[in-house]
Amino acid sequence: MKKINRFSTKTTLWLASLVLVCIIGSCKKNEGFNTEPVSTDKTKPGVVTNIAVKNFNGGAYITYDLPNSDNILYVLARYNINDKTSRETKSSYYTDTVTVDGFAAAKDYDVTLTVVSRANVSSDPVKVTVHPNTPFYKLIKPTVNITTDFGGVHINALNPNRKEVGVILVALDKTTEALEVADQHYTNTDTISYSVRGYPSVPTKFGVYVTDQFGNLSDTTIVTLTPLFETQLDKSKFSVYRQASDSEIGYGWNLPYLWDGKTDGYSNGWHTQPGTGKPIQGTFGIGVLTQLSRIKIWERPLEYAFFHGNPKNFTIWGSAKESPADVVLPQSAPAGTVIGDWTNLSNFRYPNPPSGLQPGFTNAADEKFVEAGVDFVFPTSAPPVKYLRILVHDTWGKGDVAHLMEVTVYGKPQ
Template identity: 50%
Template sequence: MKKINNGRSRVSMLYISALLVVFLISCKKGQSNIEIVSNDKTKPGVVTNIKVENLNGSARITYTLPDSKNLLYVLATYNINDKVVRQTKASYYTDTVMVDGFAKAKEYTVTLNAVSRANIMSDAVTVKVNPKIPNYLLINDNLAITPDFGGANFYGFNPNKTPVAIHILSYNDATKGYDEQDPQYLSNDTVNISVRGFSVKNTKFAVFTTDRFGNVSDTVTKELTPLFETQLDKSKFFTFHLTTDSPIGYGWELKYLFDNNLGDPGWHTTSAPLKICSFGIGPLAKISRVVLYNRLPDIWGYQNSRQFTIWGSTKDNPGDYPSWPATVTVVGTVLGDWVNLGNFVVPLPPSGAPPNQATDADKATAGANGFSFNMPNVSQMPAVKYIRFQCTQTWAGLDYVNAKELTLFGAPVQ
């Protein structure tokens, strides 16, 4: 037995030694592949055949790399305004470097250096770039500021989908200064921001835009009168059943969705392909915003709505639509007597906690205040008499849904 054990030990030691050799060889090969330090102090050649493509607030510079085996990257150095100097690196695997963050549409000088693995720079080569109007200015200068329900709407385009922050301010008569709303960060192609809670009187609004490079636009101001907005009278709401409406269970009838009571019961469906209900709101009204109250305690869980759509109808007795879609449709989509007024996504817990770990404070806030959503494109949408609430996704992906209360704001037309 002892002999066998010693033999096994010797075999094991030889096996381990072989593995160590392979490991060391592998490490050595890996290190040589990523080594960026070199003892070769040869100055690399310069980039040549330089071409410039001017873009909004940026420029794309292409070139021919020098024939230097020790080349690591090309360094572009440039001022983006009177104070800030930026540097952008492009590896030797590419022949292009992007220079961006320029504050204005004017001529700038960019210095290009080829840099070796020993951190030796080539002679400098300079090139002139003339970026077009930067995106943050392009956006801010073309924002339309118009009256909106209870405030103002700021609408425009971000054609290059550039990350920017929109800063909206309103004049405070009491403090004789401007109050700033929380900045709105966006990178989509459209700016459509509404601020609410203002009286129907002349109010000065202002807006400026910033980008990720610290550039700040001029402030654009406009005085306007917000449109009248009020909470629609729920005593005039009434149930209106259509064939595609979801079956209701557990005694949580549709009427409890708009009874001004945040306690139990609410509206609750049973399993069905669609999670949808319909009701009348009384007088014809423009809908400006909606407030949804999910069911406690799992506001961000189970059969509570995660995504939903609000549909509206102008008809006195709107008909059903035989093949109602279960998924989200584009705002403005018309299905028979119904038009998509808006698609909405319930925000995550304000604490930043995961949905299934929402804090007590998260639940208390959302339980008391609900989730408020501004209706998009209000000016383009018709005044309606009937509403369809459609949950397109619950937090748990279930085929049934519940809600405690739905509150609508807007302006009655009659």
């Protein structure tokens, strides 16, 4: 794999907006800290002494002794974190430590420490050398893996320290003939796993790199991949395939509402009848034998987000038969299990609320997540099918009723 460090003006402009040139911080917060002159004593303060350095990933703690004076306001640290960005960190007279961070690499950096008085008079500068440990964005980069996916690529990476990072995908732009930013994925999760789609099934040059909150960039891994072909199935060909084991319909929310294109919380969807027990399921045809790639599901939004009858754990079963026979399917079975005419295509779990809040206490961001729909990807080993059955194991409300607003199915028709 080939590696590069820079790609285009467009990328550079985006990265420039990310950089925070001056961030104020210290080991100990002093609320109400004020840098305005509060003294008429213009005496030049002494310098810090007895300096010690403790390095950490991407930064260092610098401890020191302050000069013996009641006229000191703060200690100012000035330093460059990479070849284009300088930072300043201030630490009040209440503490003996200043934290410097955001460094791009594990190497020596000079930090200049200056004592500033209450009259805004600076001491002579004192230079100290720090040698940060490897920054987290560089620790994450070797774990990044980019592979083909249906309609695009899939990216995996490990972030065990749960640091705020950005994983940036670039792709060859036919107009500019340069690698341009195609997707920006910011996260602090320990495991990074997501797909970027919308690409034709032709060889395409992609690249991926990692950035941090200070605008530092890793190198870029360049690969040429051919996304797997997928297309959205024509919903006009979908049809109800009512089976004896299917759930009764509640409140007139019949199965065809599941593919009418309406995802808002005010239209009808699919809703089972309360009190009818398990299995909670619905069966329908997709019109054409298809190797499925993914199914996008819209749960009921607004006040129902992560609540009531929205499915939490569910299975998609499929059949390639022209008229598959009904069978009562188990509540639990490994993917690939075959029972009668039906195959377990995959077991899925709807993601937890992005906010981290408990269901029932979710916020507007969680509602927005539900309203956007969620992709559930089928394994490439799943067989082509013509009929689907959604079997709901449990819901966020833990009741015996389930509801969904819409499904969109993608794959490769046979």
